[in-house]
Amino acid sequence: MSPLERRYRLLLRCYPRSYRDVREDELLATLLDLAPPGRTRPTVGDVADLVEGGLRTRLGLATVDGLADGLTRAAPVALALAGGLSAFLWARVEPLGPPTLGPVAYAAWLAACAVALLAPARFTRPALAGALAVTAVLPLAAPVTAYDRPPLWVLMALAVFGLVALAGTDGFRRNAERRAGPALGAVAVACGADVVTHLWRDGAPGHPHTGYYQPAVAQAGLVVAAAVAVLACLALADLRRGGSARSWLWATLLIALPGAWLGPFDTASWQVAGELPRFGRLAQVLLGTCLVVGAMAYLRVEAVRAPQSPARAAAGPVLAGYAAGLLAFAWLLDAVTGQVAATVAVCAGAGLLLGPGATRWLLTRTGAAAAGTLAGAYAVGVYSNDWAADGWVQVRTAGLAVMLGVVPLAYGAYTAFRRPRRGTAPVAGLLCLGWLAWLTLPGLPAWGPVLPVLLAVPAIRAALPKAAGPGRAGP
């Protein structure tokens, strides 16, 4: 085997094994055919191409019905949102507090919009990748400069919008409409966010616009919610015409994923029980992610009718492991409150009802979930107590660790209802859903704006009369 062939084979490991079993020799032959004589190392372009191809295959972009087209549809919207929100944050939010490093990332996203509009198409992806890199490096660079960073979850949302834009954009020639779309969209997003801010301030003097965090981010979230609503309407319109709407639904969910993090609303009116945390950023991010990822999983399974994934059998051990991890964390913190005890009981009960899955992996999975819970709860504790490793507010920190339960509970509910097994699975699903509702519904007035839009889509779809268009068989 030549050195070049060996290196190509190493790179091809980016692809999943099942894919390599079928395609490795063929891809390798094409790569070797293309390489000029004497080459011993893959070029930078080869590396980028194969890493990206591997990732796309692992994400199922070629095989999940509608995902690739959905990504293409979502990309200009994502770039418009990244650019527009950058302009809004830079012009309206940044000046209100101490200066941060945010403008570096904002400038990079605005530059990417300008490149998409003005430069040859082959420069768009490098500009997007550059902006993405700047956004990712910002939190690491901030401690060594005199400036702070913008809130992490603002940067997270920008980064995911950027990822969607990068993944859905190719380097090929585009017409004027597709060039101008992101830039015009960015202007609309920035103006929309500004209008919302003004209306909000005038309408509710109790919520002054004080800088990052609430309510500025929820206000920006309203504009993202509008974009999600438009995409959802296009999906519903396509359904009405008798289409599958799958690519529009994927586009909606891809934009909704980072969009769902933009919240919560800072409602002064909702009740807080004692020292327990309110429906805050952690709950918003976890609930939003679970909702969107759950919908994506539903869409994906519905499309390809995949054989039952072994990962699904993991829900029981994951719930039990979370219960053990939470109990250990609260015990170490000396804050085993009633809420903690009830959550442990519900999760352990639902885990038992869902069953152990494959016995071989039972202990590994339960242990991994418990360790993950401890690590996650510790990280949340450090983050929410001003990056301090001790002197935590005990009950509040334990309450935040309870909020981490949104993830295993959502996973349990999805598993139970997605593949109803005979016997106790539906009971476990109801238990998970009930406790999820108990944890998150009291904060309903605070939910960020994208979540209600997402929940409205299936309701509107159910209320719509059946499509009058040409009949469509399957899938």
Add this chain to the structure above:
Amino acid sequence: MTVYTGRRTVEEVTAPLQEPTFLILSALAAGPMHGYGVIQEVAALSSGRVTLRPGTLYGALDRLSEQGLVAQEGEEVVEGRLRRYYRLTDPGADVLAAEVERMADNARAASARLRQHVRGTATA
């Protein structure tokens, strides 16, 4: 447009086709080809403007196979290298024909306008 294959109804194929997709389908219209052949043919069809990389090409071939627009057609081993051939299916040919028709209509309309423009500026 919605494409129907024997296997199942396939999702909408977006029109206009993206340029690489259009070029891959055009390359295969001449007859079955292996991956390296498709890359060479696409470069020739686009006068060297579009150079597909293997990861991009096989991603596109997977998607087009899933949509029923291309299909595998045999394989051979040449000098120790595996070559798998792909062909354009009938639904693939329909999609390509529809796209060519659309582009031709656009081109005809644009040239008509352009002729008017040239005459208009000449007589002005």
